[in-house]
Amino acid sequence: MSNVLTVRGLHKSYGTHTAVAGIDFEVQAGEVFALIGPNGAGKTTTLRIVATLLTSSAGEIVFLDRDHKKEPDFVREKISYLPEEAGAYKDMKGMDYLRFMAGFYARTDSEEKEFVERAAAITELGDRLKTKVGTYSKGMTRKLLLARALMTRPVLAILDEPTSGLDVLNALDVREIVRRYVKEGTSVLLSSHNMLEIEFLSDRVGLIDKGRILDTGTPAELKTKHNAKNLEEVFRSSLR
Amino acid sequence: MKRFKNLLQKELKELVTKQLIISLAFTVLIFNMVGQVSKKEIQKAIGIQTISALDQDGSAGSQALLKSLESARFKIIDQSGKNKDEALAAAKAGDSKLLLVIPAGFGDSLAELRPSEIETYSFMRSFSLIGARGQVVVQSVISALNEALSNNFLAEKLPGIDPAGLKRPIKSRDFVVVRDRTAEGSANMIAGMLSQQSMLIPIVLMMIVIYSSQMVISAVAMEKQNKTLETLLTVPIKRTSIITAKMFAAGFVGLISAGVYMFAFKGFIGGIGDEAASAGAKAGGAALMAKLGLTFDTTGYIILGISLFLAILVALAMAMILGVLAEDFRSAQTMIMPMMFMVMIPYFISLFADINTVSLPVKILIMAIPFSHPFLVSQNIYLGNYGMIAAGLGYMLVVFVILVIYAARIFSTDKILTMKLRFGKKKTQTV
Numbered sequence: 254m255s256n257v258l259t260v261r262g263l264h265k266s267y268g269t270h271t272a273v274a275g276i277d278f279e280v281q282a283g284e285v286f287a288l289i290g291p292n293g294a295g296k297t298t299t300l301r302i303v304a305t306l307l308t309s310s311a312g313e314i315v316f317l318d319r320d321h322k323k324e325p326d327f328v329r330e331k332i333s334y335l336p337e338e339a340g341a342y343k344d345m346k347g348m349d350y351l352r353f354m355a356g357f358y359a360r361t362d363s364e365e366k367e368f369v370e371r372a373a374a375i376t377e378l379g380d381r382l383k384t385k386v387g388t389y390s391k392g393m394t395r396k397l398l399l400a401r402a403l404m405t406r407p408v409l410a411i412l413d414e415p416t417s418g419l420d421v422l423n424a425l426d427v428r429e430i431v432r433r434y435v436k437e438g439t440s441v442l443l444s445s446h447n448m449l450e451i452e453f454l455s456d457r458v459g460l461i462d463k464g465r466i467l468d469t470g471t472p473a474e475l476k477t478k479h480n481a482k483n484l485e486e487v488f489r490s491s492l493r
Numbered sequence: 494m495k496r497f498k499n500l501l502q503k504e505l506k507e508l509v510t511k512q513l514i515i516s517l518a519f520t521v522l523i524f525n526m527v528g529q530v531s532k533k534e535i536q537k538a539i540g541i542q543t544i545s546a547l548d549q550d551g552s553a554g555s556q557a558l559l560k561s562l563e564s565a566r567f568k569i570i571d572q573s574g575k576n577k578d579e580a581l582a583a584a585k586a587g588d589s590k591l592l593l594v595i596p597a598g599f600g601d602s603l604a605e606l607r608p609s610e611i612e613t614y615s616f617m618r619s620f621s622l623i624g625a626r627g628q629v630v631v632q633s634v635i636s637a638l639n640e641a642l643s644n645n646f647l648a649e650k651l652p653g654i655d656p657a658g659l660k661r662p663i664k665s666r667d668f669v670v671v672r673d674r675t676a677e678g679s680a681n682m683i684a685g686m687l688s689q690q691s692m693l694i695p696i697v698l699m700m701i702v703i704y705s706s707q708m709v710i711s712a713v714a715m716e717k718q719n720k721t722l723e724t725l726l727t728v729p730i731k732r733t734s735i736i737t738a739k740m741f742a743a744g745f746v747g748l749i750s751a752g753v754y755m756f757a758f759k760g761f762i763g764g765i766g767d768e769a770a771s772a773g774a775k776a777g778g779a780a781l782m783a784k785l786g787l788t789f790d791t792t793g794y795i796i797l798g799i800s801l802f803l804a805i806l807v808a809l810a811m812a813m814i815l816g817v818l819a820e821d822f823r824s825a826q827t828m829i830m831p832m833m834f835m836v837m838i839p840y841f842i843s844l845f846a847d848i849n850t851v852s853l854p855v856k857i858l859i860m861a862i863p864f865s866h867p868f869l870v871s872q873n874i875y876l877g878n879y880g881m882i883a884a885g886l887g888y889m890l891v892v893f894v895i896l897v898i899y900a901a902r903i904f905s906t907d908k909i910l911t912m913k914l915r916f917g918k919k920k921t922q923t924v
Contacts, residue, residue, distance in 0.1 A: 267911070304727045307907045326729065334727040340720035344507065356499035357728040398724075 256315075257282050257409050257440045258303065263312035265298050265464075272298040274464035275312065280409065285431065285441040287455035289448055289484065295464040296444035297337060297413055303442060304334035304411045317408065330358075333407040337414040337444075339398050343387035347378060347397055350386055351404065358405040372397075372404035375430055392423035399427055403434050410434070412443040416450060428454050448484040458484065460491050467491040496730040497738060504742035507715075508708055513746075517753045524757035531761070544591045544631070545584035547572040552600020558611075558638060562593075565634050581614060591615045591631060606646055611635070669785060672877055676784035686778045687787065687872070688844075694797070695840040698867055699833075700754050701805055705747025706812035706832050707825075712739045713816030714825035723910070732904040736897070740809045748805075786875075793874045796882060800867040803889040807863045808832060810896035817903050817912055839865035863892045 258280040265273040273295045280286040288296045301307040303314065305325040314321035316328050341350050351372045352365065359365035373382055376396045386394065395415075402410055415431065416424035431454060435441055445451050451458060452472045460467040460475075468475060468491045472484060479490040544562070546569050548555045559569055570589060572580035577594060584592040594612040602609035613631055647656035669680050716722035725735065782788060789797070811832060819825040839859055842848060848859055848869060859865045866885035873881045903909050 301723075301910075306723060306726055306910060326731070329727055329729040332727070334724065336720070336723045338720050339724055342503070342507070342721060343719060344510075345503075353499065353503055354724075354728070357496050357730055401724075 255282050256280065257317060258442065259313075259315040260299075260303070261313045261315075263299065263302065263314065264310045265295075265302060265307065266310045271464055273302070273309075276459075276461065276464070276466045278459045278466060278469060280440050280442050281457075282440055283435060283438060284456040285435055285443065285454055286457050286459065287451045288442070288444045288459045288461050289446065289451050289488065290461035291446055294461045296446075296461055298464075299461075300334070300411050300413050300442065300444055303409075304332060305329055306334070331408040332411060333402040333405060333409075334411045335398055335402040335413060335415060337417055341386045341394060341397060341401075344385060346385055347376070347382035347389070348373070350397065351382070351401060354401045355404060368404045371406075372400035375400035375403060377426075392419050392426075395419055395423065395427065396430075399430060403430070403439065406434075406437065407439055410439050410441045412441060414445055415443060416445070416447065424450070448488060452484050460488055462492065497734045500730060500735065500738040501742060504712060504738050505746070507712070508742055508746040513750070517750060520754060521757040524761040528761040541566050541568050543568045543570060543587070543589050544593060545570045545572050545580065545587070545589040546593045546595070547575065547577065547580040548595045549597045550595050550599040552603075554600035554603040554609075555595040558595065558635075561634050561638060562631065567631075584614070585616055589616065593631065603642065606642075669781070671785040671787060671875065674785050676781055678781040678784075682778055683781065683785070683787065686782060687875070694801070694867055694871065695836070695843075696758070697751065697755060698801060698804055698864065699836045699840070700751040701747055701801075702808040702832060702836050702864065703829065704750045704754075705743050705805060706808050706815075707829050708743035708747055709739055709809055709812035710816040710819060710825045710828050711822060712743060713813065714819040714822050714828075717819070718821040726904075726909065733901050736813055736900055736904055740813060743812070744805060744809050789871075789874065793871075796874060796886075797867070797870050800870045800882075800886060800889070803886060803893060804864050804867050806893045807889055807896065810893055810900055813900045814896065814903065817900075817909060835862050836864045838862060839868050843868050860888075863889045 256279045260276060260278050263273055263276045264271070276295070276299065278286065278288075288299060290296055298307065302309050303316075303321070305321075305328050308322065317331065319327055321328055341347075342353075345353065348369070351369045355365045355368035355372070359368055376382065376393075378393060378396065381389070381393065382397075386397065389397065395418075399412075399415065402412065410431075412431065416427050419427065428450065431441060431443075443451075443455070455472065457469065457471050458475060459469045468478070468487070470478065475484065475487045476482070479487045481487045481490055544567050546559055546562075548559065548571070551573075563569055570584070570587065572583055572592070575583060580594070581592055592614040594614070596610065596612070599609050599611065643660070644656040647654070647659055651659070666677060667679050668675055669678050669683055671683075713722075716725060726732070812829075815828040815832070816825060819828050839848075839862055842851070842855070842859055843865075848856065848865070851859070866889055869885060870882055873879070873885075903912060
């Protein structure tokens, strides 16, 4: 399987504080790769660097065989990023928001229409898309944002804590949407500290703590290697 | 271009809200209403005013004084037959602005050319300047009477001598020289007219700078507050396009808002200014200004326009950077303060001092503030200081370019997410 993203020796420091201390991983085409770890482990910083929001202090990222740092415009064309605490413009109607975001990616009006229709289908919000985003519940907003991230069928979707703050049913919906889109060809790099969710959702996992990758592999491989019943036990074992 | 248009439309839609339109319409309405009310009050003050008079003398002299007042558009209510306290009470109870008491012996004193005293009691029912206008007019009538009486006396005692020449043996003819032109007139009058004319520039500038800057700062701060900035920064649109779209939308809406406010303000000032100023004085001043070449031609207006435009661009670029420092909408409101000071400092200094003659450090400070230059443009045009004008325009352009490059740099680097101004801490921190 070819790599969509290859990260080598990635470092990020803010003054004297090191957020990411030299990590390596890759995301293969059509897979869900998850970074799991506690709060402050460096997951969000890594995702922000890959999403071109932050620049790395050192290291190399190759995206679709191109230098990620030198060609951020190319990267932005091919990725979509869903931040953990993302919001949408509250005074816009849901449909207008999707249309506005589609306007950045679509080359033609028909393509824009196609993106918006796809997003509307993902959200399953129906007529509520005709109302203002400010009136949506947290779950509805998250679905809208996830639909925005997936509607263009990006090469790589970067999802930071995609189910954070959602109730059980909304979280299940979001996971199913993610899995469905991977089947349609989108690769996913996501982060979470919910290890049970990751076990269900991801093909491969990178355990991260204090800015370093502790171990990488499929959930099954990691469980066997650490002789553990679940990823939480794997994580505890790899910390020792 | 399609992406830029998409973002620009969104920025404009966010700024042009129902609330903005209602607030602008309301302002125009209120200012016009206040202007109309003021206009009516001024017309009342300039028109026939009611005063009471208690003539305790009843001489030809006192009658002449009252007749003069009548011809100066006063309606006089006669309080004769009352004592002073009764007259005061009656005048106070009515709508008289003032009670004039002419004491007994007034006419005799006049005839003997001894100083005569009259008393005026102004009823201050409000503390507006217009409310006190009645007394000013009475004083000017008395002053005219004094002039006439002393002239009569001098003409009687010293026939063949012009009383005016006797009272003012030294006469001055005043000339004003501006560059290579000379005209007879008062330098005070010229200065007054110029400051009145150029008063509009700082007001326009202040309005536009404040409105546009507030909109840019809020636009960036709202993206942060609504957590939409991160998403916007990862979509395929150039960071410079994000800056330009926000600046363009805020500049456009700011200009329109300022224009509406100026229109409303003009309605308000028009109510006061036009009525209060004498048409004759205006025409005389305008003729003197024209003689001295102190008028704006098309080039002058173009230069002034360019100067204002550059000042607005500087303000927008500055606001963009301040917007990044703001964490949310509330802190964005405080960010506008430094910009307001930067506009107000040159305005107030130019009101009370000549910028060309202040001490060097103050001059450097004023010149370093980009917003000072539009204030100086009109006087530099009048004085033909085109070098100064060019330097001012050049300076503003350089400041704008530097600010835009810096803003673009902030938007293209981590600073857009990490730069914050923390109040109460010593410096801007990068977290």
